[in-house]
Amino acid sequence: MTEHQINTPPRQENDALTSVSDTRLGSDHDLIKAVSGYGRELFFSNIIDYIANHCSEVIASALQEFLPASGFDKVERENRHMDLVFFGRDANQSIPVLVVENKRGSIATEKQLQEYLKKITRNKGNKIGKNSECSFLLISPHCFDKDVADKAGWSFMGYKDLGQRLDSALKVYAEKNSGYSDTLQYKLLKAAIEYMPFLEEESTRIYDGVKSDTKCSELRNQDDSSDAIKLRYCAVAHMLNVKLKEEGVIGVDCSFDSGSTLPMANVEVKDFLEIGKDKLSFFLSFQGEVLSIGFFQEGHFAKLDNKDKKDSRKKMWRIHNFAEILKQITDRPEGFDDYKGTGYMTSGYILPMYRIDMRDKTVYEILETMCRYAKGALAYKKNIRTNP
Numbered sequence: 001m002t003e004h005q006i007n008t009p010p011r012q013e014n015d016a017l018t019s020v021s022d023t024r025l026g027s028d029h030d031l032i033k034a035v036s037g038y039g040r041e042l043f044f045s046n047i048i049d050y051i052a053n054h055c056s057e058v059i060a061s062a063l064q065e066f067l068p069a070s071g072f073d074k075v076e077r078e079n080r081h082m083d084l085v086f087f088g089r090d091a092n093q094s095i096p097v098l099v100v101e102n103k104r105g106s107i108a109t110e111k112q113l114q115e116y117l118k119k120i121t122r123n124k125g126n127k128i129g130k131n132s133e134c135s136f137l138l139i140s141p142h143c144f145d146k147d148v149a150d151k152a153g154w155s156f157m158g159y160k161d162l163g164q165r166l167d168s169a170l171k172v173y174a175e176k177n178s179g180y181s182d183t184l185q186y187k188l189l190k191a192a193i194e195y196m197p198f199l200e201e202e203s204t205r206i207y208d209g210v211k212s213d214t215k216c217s218e219l220r221n222q223d224d225s226s227d228a229i230k231l232r233y234c235a236v237a238h239m240l241n242v243k244l245k246e247e248g249v250i251g252v253d254c255s256f257d258s259g260s261t262l263p264m265a266n267v268e269v270k271d272f273l274e275i276g277k278d279k280l281s282f283f284l285s286f287q288g289e290v291l292s293i294g295f296f297q298e299g300h301f302a303k304l305d306n307k308d309k310k311d312s313r314k315k316m317w318r319i320h321n322f323a324e325i326l327k328q329i330t331d332r333p334e335g336f337d338d339y340k341g342t343g344y345m346t347s348g349y350i351l352p353m354y355r356i357d358m359r360d361k362t363v364y365e366i367l368e369t370m371c372r373y374a375k376g377a378l379a380y381k382k383n384i385r386t387n388p
Helices: 027-035 041-054 056-062 110-121 145-152 159-176 184-208 226-246 306-319 322-330 363-386
Strands: 074-079 082-090 093-102 135-139 155-157 253-257 264-275 278-287 290-298 343-345 348-357
Touching: 041 056, 041 074, 041 082, 041 093, 041 184, 056 159, 093 110, 110 135, 110 145, 135 145, 145 155, 159 184, 184 226, 226 253, 226 264, 226 278, 226 363, 264 290, 264 363, 278 363, 290 322, 290 363, 322 363
Parallel strands: 093 135, 135 155
Antiparallel strands: 074 082, 082 093, 253 264, 264 278, 278 290, 290 348, 343 348
């Protein structure tokens, strides 16, 4: 997919949203699809890790342009949250020589990639070693991630390219090692590697199925795999990111959470309000067929029991007149007067969480609403800073 513009023409009748399960592949590919959880990124990160640690020649050949001439000694998974870190040697010390971030069903962000780069090149908050010559590679079946990689100073490789490189390298390895092509390891790796190009084509087809006039209710149906649904919401998150940038909305964090029961496209304005020593963020979250809106407070209430937490949030809601703030941000004259649902996240608590039904809205209307509310939140934040 080369673009995800907001003002796309109406789709034709044959532009149905394509499910992962619609593609008919060979039996080997069906097996890999099943064991990989429909090609989720963790599976392929583990495949790369396995090849690197068991057939190092194969990965060294496939990624030779990103590795030093001396190669690498080992690979570690999820070191300081980085998917794959290749280590080499310098003056008898182990140093990182290549960092690989693998994305599928989630979106790469310039902020995340730049943070990883700083960890290595500047040794910022990092105990795994500094190397200003380290290479950084983003692997993704989503071609729009290339722009993010370029801006962050990373190299980019698609799944199709990776699969072709690994396939060629594995073939050479099998020719050099008699009998290897008859082993189960070879056959399984061969099947997984050959699935990569199909996965990129499939992912692109699903992404391209999401248009600006796609109805919210069309983003998921009971016949689809969970991964196909995740990819569609990921496309919405990418479109939202593009729209915010096109409209010059600066000062918000746009993210995609694929780990929940239903994926979420989120917008957050951090340090939105200061209440004593506490800082609250304004957030928007599109999940399922609902747009949630409210405030998020990190760490507060952590030591209170459930009743105290609820009472404290209600008290804050009344004292600080959050309902009036939301009315100003959203231009919605009603619906915020009563304190409603709350929730919590790993790092803190949501004060109110108002839900707006979007099931009859199009993707375009959802993006317009989220962008307008984000602008409203930024304007309010600027105003209270200027006129406290």
